[in-house]
Amino acid sequence: MEHIDEIISSRWIVPVVPDQTILHDYALVIHQGKILDLLPQADATKKYQCRQSYHLQEHVLIPGLINSHTHAGMNLLRGYADDKPLMDWLQNYIWPAEQKWGCDEFVADGSLLAAAEMIQSGTTCFNDMYFFPEATARIAQNTGLRATIGLIVVDFPSNWASTTEEYFEKGLQLYDTFGQYPLINASFAPHAPYTVSDEPLKRIAALSHELNIPVNIHLHETLDEIPQSQQQYGLRPLERLDKMGLVNPSLMAIHMTQLNANDIALLADKGAHVVHCPESNMKLASGFCPVAKLVDAGINITLGTDSVASNNDLDMIGEMRSAALLAKNVSGNAESVPAEYALRMATINAARALGMDSTIGSLEIGKQADITAIDLNNIATQPVYNPIATIVYSSRAEHVSHVWVNGQILLNNREFCTIDIESAIKKGQIWFDRMNPEKSIPATQI
């Protein structure tokens, strides 16, 4: 008998790699944070002696979900302004609020609530872009979540940095500290082509290559930015990035609702990744990402919620569902983005975009034990003809029962293991009271 850390037995296991696989009555064997074995339950109990075991009789295990686009620090701005188009929403609500309230504590307290929301809904890793990134990195590490933290760069001053130079300085300083944070990786996060000029973009291209880290950017999010870029630079935003050497396998192009055939060919040719945010795109009326066409072109597509200010949640189970439903109607083909592909977008595809597919994104032997368990024994999820379809089309965030990262349990039967949730909520309420909410309530009170 081999002595190991944990055995998780489950009615179903969907490892995502290999494709189209549903294992019945299998067990995951975890040791020193990694998946040591994946075998039938009966064999596992003969072969291994474990310190801790979980018997999940009505559950399915999947790779921990990866949210490819978040602004975790914005969690205190959930519902701050709804039913507004992107530019009105940004310029008249979100940016002024950030200017007024943005600070390390605001971002840390918002990120803590975001971490709780993500863990509770089965997310184990997130790719973030926001001011005061050190606060979000700290919270992710302390709550046991894996994160890629964007080193934000934008031409205008914010409470975080006054000049472009300061964004780089602070970002690179922060990058140097990430050695202390084993769960944290870095990316570059230039905000958008219309908020970052050529010089900093070129510098990011060089640094991204040198440090071998991804580049996230809001790109072709709305129609307006295309003619604006053509007028200013004579190029579509994607073409402009390409000219600066940014369109390559390190690029995570976020949103991409406005795409012509050349754009798609360029993305495919250069091996760039697209981060699809269906709910945020719908809520801000930004446009429809042509997901089926991108799949056909062989482009790697991942899934993100965007922030709770434009979604309004961080629920990747709901996001998979929205992505699968919407893609069918946009393509006019009910076979587009089947459940199995939606799950890949939120797991292995995201790992690949983040350059982490050798360590996370699937339940394969040798990978880190980032795992989500979903209980399918609910009124709303029965009967289960196919657990993958049940996850995507019927299950909800509250059906997530257990979450592990590196084999550490973060959610145990719906209970938080690494977050003092009462204290987190209290911190949020103190902010809310301070932020004078009446101002943003449009409805009449009798």
Place this chain on the structure above:
Amino acid sequence: MEHIDEIISSRWIVPVVPDQTILHDYALVIHQGKILDLLPQADATKKYQCRQSYHLQEHVLIPGLINSHTHAGMNLLRGYADDKPLMDWLQNYIWPAEQKWGCDEFVADGSLLAAAEMIQSGTTCFNDMYFFPEATARIAQNTGLRATIGLIVVDFPSNWASTTEEYFEKGLQLYDTFGQYPLINASFAPHAPYTVSDEPLKRIAALSHELNIPVNIHLHETLDEIPQSQQQYGLRPLERLDKMGLVNPSLMAIHMTQLNANDIALLADKGAHVVHCPESNMKLASGFCPVAKLVDAGINITLGTDSVASNNDLDMIGEMRSAALLAKNVSGNAESVPAEYALRMATINAARALGMDSTIGSLEIGKQADITAIDLNNIATQPVYNPIATIVYSSRAEHVSHVWVNGQILLNNREFCTIDIESAIKKGQIWFDRMNPEKSIPATQI
């Protein structure tokens, strides 16, 4: 002090009528199944003495949600076939399964699970169309749910009736028994213009007028039915129904994804209602209902989930969210279908379409006490700047805590009061085992 049945005090009350109203720290006073008063909590305790009181400190009360399009008897077919277009899905999966399994017991046991799912997610009334409608009526009445039960008519034989004449006979017989079911109303439910010929449609037009009950029909659901109708009848389906006198305020036109300007003008002119089913339309790739245009034309729009075989849930909170998000991107206007309007679609608009807006659909004095309470004190719903936006954009089915119909409590702090849920689930599992599920699992098992 006046003696009354119940007082429900809540942090927020959104009565829906009047529009744009959020009441803080108010109480609903319930007596003999009706709303007797709506007043500040402090006044309620002075004025009334009640047998039962509820203090919902972090909750919002809304009118019970109305699902305008269900096939409750299909709940055992959730996930039976996914990622298929409408006609393939119907002809190769759903119709054969119905032919094999359809019977009173199948529909009753499915409807019981549907009732549980609806109650658990805040629905108090549903508008159903299915075979063996007596089974669904019985279940609704026994579980305390309000329902409008469709008297189905279709040209082809089913396990329920062999000839068109038999559909009418059985339907009208059933209609006569509804006096025994105080919570049940009737409607006519011709399946679709491509499955019901002129003769029965004309008879339905006459009977609907005579009995003063609504007519539900799947209409302009997919593109294909339009040229097919033009070829067969020389008319678009809606024009054909109009010719037979069916386009009037009794018509609930379900789906309506294919609409030209004439269609919209006709619907508006005749006062017909549109039942929008955004999730089912997306899942079957049926097309986009132009909701914003319908709103602009003054058409009354309600919301339905369709069955769990094409959704795959009966969650009206999720459906409001999908409707609000999708409408913005379809219209290109982020102000389309704001949260407040999404809530109206699922409450007062639906009551109006069902001809019941004098008794349900809003929390007004004199109306029946059909009420849903949603707990907004969750990680995923904080902070609450505007409770209506929080309901639509952030809350989920599991946040529904209490449900009342006619003042009778059906869900009390998430516990079912009228359903033996263990037994309901067991019945479902017996069916599932009988139905040989392997057949419909497309994925490989190792």
